[in-house]
Amino acid sequence: MEASISVSQIDMISALSRAMDLLNPFLTDHHMQTAYIAISISKELGLSQSDQNDLAIAASLHDIGAITLKERLDALNFELSPPYPHAEIGYHLLKTFEPYSGNIANIVRYHHNSWNYKNIKDIDSKKIPLSTYILNISDRVAVLVKKEKNILTIAEDIEKKIEEDIRFMPEIVLAFKSVAAKEHFWLDVIDPFINRILIKNFEWNKLNFDINGIKNIANFFSHIIDFRSRFTATHSAGVTASARTLAKLCGMSEEECHLMEIAGFLHDIGKLSIPNEILEKPGQLTKEEFNIIKTHSYFTYRILENIPSFNKINEWSDYHHERLDGRGYPFRLNNKDLSLGSRILAVADIFTAIKEDRPYRKGMSKFEIIEVLDTMALNSAVDGDIVEVLKNNYVKISEFCIISQDKALQDYKNFENKVKNHS
Numbered sequence: 402m403e404a405s406i407s408v409s410q411i412d413m414i415s416a417l418s419r420a421m422d423l424l425n426p427f428l429t430d431h432h433m434q435t436a437y438i439a440i441s442i443s444k445e446l447g448l449s450q451s452d453q454n455d456l457a458i459a460a461s462l463h464d465i466g467a468i469t470l471k472e473r474l475d476a477l478n479f480e481l482s483p484p485y486p487h488a489e490i491g492y493h494l495l496k497t498f499e500p501y502s503g504n505i506a507n508i509v510r511y512h513h514n515s516w517n518y519k520n521i522k523d524i525d526s527k528k529i530p531l532s533t534y535i536l537n538i539s540d541r542v543a544v545l546v547k548k549e550k551n552i553l554t555i556a557e558d559i560e561k562k563i564e565e566d567i568r569f570m571p572e573i574v575l576a577f578k579s580v581a582a583k584e585h586f587w588l589d590v591i592d593p594f595i596n597r598i599l600i601k602n603f604e605w606n607k608l609n610f611d612i613n614g615i616k617n618i619a620n621f622f623s624h625i626i627d628f629r630s631r632f633t634a635t636h637s638a639g640v641t642a643s644a645r646t647l648a649k650l651c652g653m654s655e656e657e658c659h660l661m662e663i664a665g666f667l668h669d670i671g672k673l674s675i676p677n678e679i680l681e682k683p684g685q686l687t688k689e690e691f692n693i694i695k696t697h698s699y700f701t702y703r704i705l706e707n708i709p710s711f712n713k714i715n716e717w718s719d720y721h722h723e724r725l726d727g728r729g730y731p732f733r734l735n736n737k738d739l740s741l742g743s744r745i746l747a748v749a750d751i752f753t754a755i756k757e758d759r760p761y762r763k764g765m766s767k768f769e770i771i772e773v774l775d776t777m778a779l780n781s782a783v784d785g786d787i788v789e790v791l792k793n794n795y796v797k798i799s800e801f802c803i804i805s806q807d808k809a810l811q812d813y814k815n816f817e818n819k820v821k822n823h824s
């Protein structure tokens with residue numbers, strides 16, 4: 402039996418952080434830049450290792466609650482007044498993952514609150530960790546960095562703006578000024594490989610996730626991917642359950658079945674690069690919109706390839722829109738290239754997707770689903786043997802899929818209610 406995989410926390414977080422920044426070219430590296438600035442300041446202030454680590458994670462994910470493209474761009478605007486729905490939504494998303502539900506969730510919740518308490522009248526200020534104010538200032542600095550101008554020329558201007566802004570805590574401004582005096586700080590911020598600098602230069606908590614830990618964090622990532630729309634709120638959960646059951650029935654080992662679950666949770670992570678305005682469009686997509694949707698499995702590949710030891714998971718996840726006849730996308734692979742794992746995930750994805758309601762159509766019946774899959778097998782789009790396994794075990798697979806989607810729906814409803822109560 403092959404060795405169980407393990408993945409470092411920072412590799413997982415930086416992959417997710419980069420995925421979020423794919424949404425718009427203006428956002429390139431925004432999360433990583435903010436994390437780099439925040440950690441530099443927290444080191445200067447002498448924060449404890451564990452506080453630095455929590456801040457790094459919070460900064461890497463701070464705008465996860467900004468769901469549409471408009472919200473993501475609004476999140477960069479510092480002149481907005483409270484409430485800040487994306488900070489509240491981010492807080493509730495983090496609450497769905499136990500290890501991040503405490504300090505990290507709190508830092509994200511208040512990251513737009515300024516230090517001078519003007520807009521936090523109703524909040525018990527003791528609840529707000531110091532790291533929140535470090536994140537607040539770091540976010541502002543990252544927004545002011547413009548890659549098209551020479552960074553060392555505009556650095557002085559940025560420092561001046563920060564210094565004159567009474568919304569920032571004076572001690573943090575001083576620490577920022579002392580890190581900003583070094584040229585390398587600014588050059589690091591705009592470095593296209595800032596994720597490598599972050600991983601190399603800071604003492605991250607060297608937490609490694611074992612297979613169960615990876616499954617849990619992958620499940621949390623699937624909430625960020627799927628909770629953007631009520632139509633897809635349970636999609637990854639359904640794909641995961643059906644892919645795992647199919648994998649078992651096709652003779653895969655227990656270890657491979659675990660990997661298949663992780664692939665199921667992450668297969669659509671590239672969708673974070675697609676504006677919700679397109680994902681939720683009720684009518685027929687234009688050619689251009691469909692082309693944008695088509696990019697998602699390519700981005701899944703580019704995001705997951707940064708995680709060493711994810712080779713198999715990456716291969717199974719990325720190829721879920723490839724076809725045996727070579728007419729799929731984005732690699733135009735064919736039956737010679739597609740492994741059993743990729744074929745299983747492709748069938749599980751189609752099975753789950755056509756069962757679900759979408760803005761433009763209702764979910765299909767068992768009869769219709771089997772008809773679609775049979776036709777696809779006949780046209781060499783998907784593997785006929787796997788479709789046979791699915792048909793022969795339809796009740797079992799569909800039951801597992803429903804149980805898992807019901808659980809995800811419950812999580813989504815809890816999340817939705819909490820967000821509603823606060824807005």
Ligand SMILES: [Fe+2]
Nearest residue numbers: 463464476513
């Ligand atoms: Fe924000």
Ligand SMILES: [Fe+2]
Nearest residue numbers: 668669698721
């Ligand atoms: Fe997909």
Ligand SMILES: [Fe+2]
Nearest residue numbers: 640668669750
């Ligand atoms: Fe999918």
